Amino acid sequence: MPFHFNPWEEKGIGPRTGSLATPHGKVATPAFMPVATRGMLRGISPARVRPLGGEILLSNAFHLAARPGVEAIQAMGGIHKFLGWNGPILTDSGGFQVFSMGASSRIHDGGVQVEHPVQGGFLDWTPELAFRTQASLGPDIAMVLDVCPPRPGDRDEVASAVKRTLSWSRIQADLHRARGGIESGQALFAIVQGGTFPDLREECARALLDSGFDGFAVGGVSVGEGHEAMMAGVDLSIPWLPPDKIRYLMGVGAPRDLVEAVARGVDLFDCVFPTRSGRFGTALTWKGRLHLLNARFKADPSPIDPDCPCEACASGVPRGALRAGFQSKELLPPILVSTHNLHFILDLMARMRDSISAGEFEELRARVGKAYPAEPVSVG
Template structure:
């Protein structure tokens, strides 16, 4: 183990991943990402501030909660307010109210989620401007430049995430295009000085559930040498087993000395199972979005606080939880009443609690891996969060505490 105050990334490097435990390509690992803005112990979860704004929780509560890295979206920030405005406001970190490392996504997933309206061509995506609605061509070069200007520690390449993972021809074409785009962006990165620019560049593995396509994509990207590798094209409609198959088909081809990042996946069960398959880094809107819809994540499973049985429940969101939201003591019944009245505070409290829950789960995962007790934690989470078809995916019992 390296001392916690180990030096940041070496000169000429924007970031450095240090593998602390777990040598197998597919298996739980412990790592540490060194950046000029601090260290990120992995496995880790990044809260999502798509437009540079957390949805509910306050940014100054992130570090005490255990958050060490945040995510924003380059496409959305490019659309509004624009990288030049972000720069004039003091830069991306000032915009976020966060002084730790930041990773920006490139907009590939936005193109995927707009698949009815977006069209992929060799040049880039033709897709609607998220604010003004007119068609824009979002190219790998534009995604790269926007991220270079925004200045996160970690930029993602623009990739082509195919809409239907079962359409093998389309997935194969997406892999080929993802590789061509990755090369174009890597060349731009090198022309800018590589890691000496202060930014690390990460690539995204596509390939659906096709083992040969995942392997070919991962191996070609590894040959191009990126600072980290993401597993993309997962959680696009497949079931739990499919998601995990997509992860394992990717991580087994990735080098152990770079971090692996699973994009947009974030239920407790998904996090633990992806860690079991060698993933180090996560992001997802799930904790904040589910909070806005009245769902609390607890060790016993989910609680849907809009349910009538919480009307007179005087307990905090999760008794025994050390988070700021539970510390307010606002009862479940009050949160339910406030949600019904479309008040903002209950949404903020639940989003904060849920983010705390996942951040704390990542801490427990790291401690369990270090203590060789990961299997027990994995079983505990599987029992509280069964996947569809594994038993009752029901709510935690009302009598939980």
């Protein structure tokens, strides 16, 4: 099956459902991608993701290229074998990670000099290398290497990031076209930068539209700027994107951020938030967050959420037992809470799809807003 996105409503803005077809299966949108940065989901096996409602995973080409390396992954049969997942996979080019490693001072017009995360020394991570790495790994969707500005509020830095992002995007669009576009079995998504500057977002989006990209991401919005600035970046980008192409908000996965972005017309998300917060003992529920290490849970006999059908809750392990387990650094509590959180987020996506179809999205949006009034920023 070739790559194809079919929005059920070709809305310019506003919540919408759709279906993304890839060579490894379909994804109902809006969708959330659990993250396997280095090829491994944290604390949950791939086989457990599908029953939770996960249909597509995200991995990171930069980290996979560093370890075990492209040739090793090819020798194992490609990225789907490596992840133990025969469904759709999207790889990030590593732009966000490269720039969050503090490489901004070593960026040049042709790429970015970045410290090799495994071997030490420096690696020149270029648009050509990011594209070829992803073409060799074989995910269903590849992302362009873009420039993620380190300080989203600094206009000169953001303008420079947009300029380089556009130049690098053209190089990667040409390579994609030369390889046959989606006929190669791989889609390529562009990334809109521009921070919270309306003219820069417009300039970036408009310039990307003509290059034949298969989807568009809103980038530079999850770098610690807070919910309002994040949504401003979305509001400034979505109106310029074609209604028939999928829209992906990178690195966002906290409940309120997800619902508010879907309200604005975003179709796809990824974030380490559900599993990372699970590892630190924070559970997501329809009544808000539970910090299980809090002393009030010491003798609490309830599972995380008595109404939740997930494996962790259905097994009935009490909150008090999870708290004690976290304190004694047992392996199981982070796994159980991560599983519950991933179920919560994937269930939230399913509820959003159903409520959009039923014309009841605003009720769900209000419910999530009430349970999560002041969202911590979801990063990465």
